Amino acid sequence: MAENEKRIKTHRIRCLSKMKMFLLAITCAFVSKTLSGSYMNSMLTQIERQFNIPTSLVGFINGSFEIGNLLLIIFVSYFGTKLHRPILIGVGCVVMGLGCFLQSLPHFLMERYEYESTVSVSGNLSSNSFLCMENGTQIIRPTEDPSECVKEVKSLMWMYVLVGNIIRGIGETPIMPLGISYIEDFAKSENSPLYIGFVETGAIIGPLFGLSLASFCANVYVDTGSVNTDDLTITPNDTRWVGAWWFGFLICAGVNVLTAIPFFFLPKWLPKEGLKNNADIIKNDKEEKQREEVKKKKDGITKDFLPFMKSLLCNPVYMLFILISIIQFNAFVNMFTFMPKYLEQQHGKSASDVIFLIVAGITTTYKGCIKPEEKSLGVGLHTFCTRVFAGIPAPIYFGALVDSTCLHWGTLKCGESGACRIYDSANFRYIYLGLPAALRGLSYIPAFLILNILKNRHLPGENASSGTILTEAKTTKKENECKDMDQNSKVLNDNELKTKL
16 A cells, blocks of 8 residues: 555656646747747848848748648647647647748858949948939849849749748647647646746747847848958948848757757646546546547537637627737737838848847737637637738738838849838838827727727626625515514504503
8 A cells, every 4th residue: 555655656746747847848849939930020121131022022921920820720729639739749849940941041052142332331322323313213224234134043032931931830830729738737727827927938038039149140241151251341230231140040940949859758648736546547537538528529519619600700899809909910010020120221220239129029818808618719710810810911011011112122133123222211110100000099999899888798707796795685675674574563463462451
């Protein structure tokens, strides 16, 4: 008996250590995924200059991450909890590393970066035969004879960055939902918020490392090691400068792959913290519970899905909340994505300095706008809508608006227009600050509608408690009245008896 108790205690300690191992591993995974994401956002300007592409195309490349995420999110949401969650998370980290490596690959396949000699360091247009002004319009002339010009190979190299970002989005999909569900399934209910707090801390630390890495790489010339940097005629303050954007992606790839290793050694299940049962009983209970859940889902997938979806779509508060989220997320994505470009163009800072000055991120939870049984579907629908109508299109249309403020376009060898070198600062400022402000102001309309709907509505708990109090008050009043009537009747009966006597 003593040996059996000792064995159970040893097993519980071992499982407790595995929970702590998983907590450490998933926190590192959150650090690595947010490190890669923040680095990608900070390098958009460098990628635009490297491949000589317009800002609208850069916005599409940035939004491709959401496309990759959406491709797999339904599969992960439905099948993820039935499979080996730690291994799925580990595979996701490896896939993210593969995507980051693919994003850095163009640097090794392209020729050295060549910059024009028509834009001065201060950002003013140079006066030479390359650029002339006719009727106030800029006319850009190629430096080579078009008949002898061959289209550059690097013109489509940005596709590697696009595909790599999609793959990175696919790999990121299982990390958050499966990691959080694993903690909630096997941690004590009182410990679960603390563990999730540790994980969210990793999501805050990751961007700090990512932005610091981006600041360092943006200050290093893209072809460092291949060219003599002393012979360069441009500095990091120049709009033609391109930093070593590829180097940071290699670091992100390595970090993501290293983060994946611990997940392949973690079990599919763990005994829930605080239980005294041995491993076999817990395993059998867990398997039986999973079989019941699978059966319920198979039986009720057609019966529950459509009614829940109809209930959500007919819920005015929920639909207005989705509308607010889409509008607000459009404003946030636009400002965050193009903040480095804006600060660089408006204040004349180098890309390295601009990236170092950024910190950003707010996480808000909402309880109560839907019913508990509709929660998972409601969160999934909310995530889907914000990504489809904000995360993907916002960088594209905002990038096109930014392109409309361009004053001087860079040129390729064949005379084709490349990336924008100089923007109209005033119009750029109006678009960058004005459009998000207008979107945020527009979001107040559905917000006021929600307030109007909820004005006379109370939470179920509040209704129950208030109703209970009211019922108790009525009951007490009735009991007092009954007592008074009994006393009065007794007094009357005594008086009548005395009169008769």
